[in-house]
Amino acid sequence: MIDFEEELKRFKPAMEVEDAADVIRRSDLTDMIDIMKKLTEEKNTPADGRQ
């Protein structure tokens, strides 16, 4: 049986257009390639910072 109040909590307010800029700015665009690049850089850089 569906509980109305519980289900109602799932419904969040919709974003408005004026919030779009903020949403875009806050977007995390890190992908696996970025992670892999970072790992590769860390691997190639010794702990003391020497290359």
Add this chain to the structure above:
Amino acid sequence: MKCYVCDYEFENQQGICPNCGTDNSLYTAIIASSNRCYNEGLELAKVRNLTGAATKLTAALRFNKMNTDARNLLGLVYFETGETVLAIREWVISKNLQAEDNDVDRYLHEIQYGPGLLERLDETNRKYNQALTYCYEGSRDLTRIQLKRVLKNQPKMVKARLLLALLYMQDDEYENARKELRIAMRIDGGNPLTVSYLNEVNDVLRERSEKRKKKGDRKDKEAVSFQDGNDTVVMPRQTFIEALDASKGGILNIIIGMVIGLLVCIFLIVPEVRQRENTNTANALVSANENAANSATDVTTLQQQVADLTARLDKYEGQSDVKTSYESLLSAVTAAGNGDSETVKTALASVNRDVLDSSGQAAYDSVSGTINAAAAKAAFDAGETARNSGDYPTAITQYLAVLALDERYSDGDALYRLAQCYEKSEDYANAVTYYQKLAEAFPDTTNGRKAARKVISLADKAAAAAQNQADAGNTAGAGN
């Protein structure tokens, strides 16, 4: 392929960059995974499983944020389900990551320059948020109204439909809920909330249907509901027999009303109508009679006119027309000049004096006067001769002919002579008559005065003669 570290392009199958020695095999695998997720997302989008497609496309972007196709498609999926801001986000990011040769230009142009599109979408989102606020406050009716407005502007806003379906379910309107959920399924068949709600609704409706069949409870019958503007009207479904049973009293009232109406018609309306018809008929009859009377009057008038015209025509019958009259007058004038009185008389008899002009009439009068004078003299002389010889009847005839031509001939001499002839013939009545005429016409003449005395002296004789005549008539009648 291009090395992800130094961007050096090479064709090494093992993936080792000859420039920097970096192992690109993992990078290659990540790219492949991203593409695979994009393909799966694309397939799901084609079958309208937009939630599943969004998940796959998001995963594709997690692998490779530079997968422009996946990002553009993700934006489309968001836009289709009414998530306008998320769609704009993906497209803007796509444009930023790949400025050249990007299909997203078309979408952004449409959003930016479509007439009032962005404003309308934003307005829709605001109304949805307002509806949600009403719902949190417990005003479910206002929420419904607002959600219907939202869906009118943005029919594909899945979350608005789901919220409306939830409200219907809460108010036990499972049929309406099912209708909304089916529409939501057609937009996004993979939305787990839609599937969940729809399953719930189907279960409840199935359960109720089975209960109804088992118990045969007619009170718990299926209701008929329909939309009337913003309201939903729910009525219990009834069979015809049930409606009749419930409305027996109503039918009886209807029958009674019909009987009363019929009686009113029979006793009030029908006589009135008949009365009116009779009145109209009587009026028509009167009018017809008046017309007949008028016609009769017209006929009488016309007959009188005909008689008058006939009488006038008779005066002219035997009379000459204008041409003939003038010809006859000419003949008469010529004959008068020759002294041929007989021809003159004959010609004048054919002349119609009335059709002549004034000069013609003057000529006629002159000629006829001349002829009449001569004729009268001749007749008077003949009368004198006859009187002197004692032939009173002949004298009377001649004197009458004179009087026919000229009553005042010789200042009443003809009258006097005629009266004397009648006196001598012992016709005292006619004698008195002509003596009277003479006395009246010429009272100051000798003959006139004599005539007046004669009238008095002969009055007794005339009366006696009249009496004798009357007695003779009675005796003749009794003898027969």
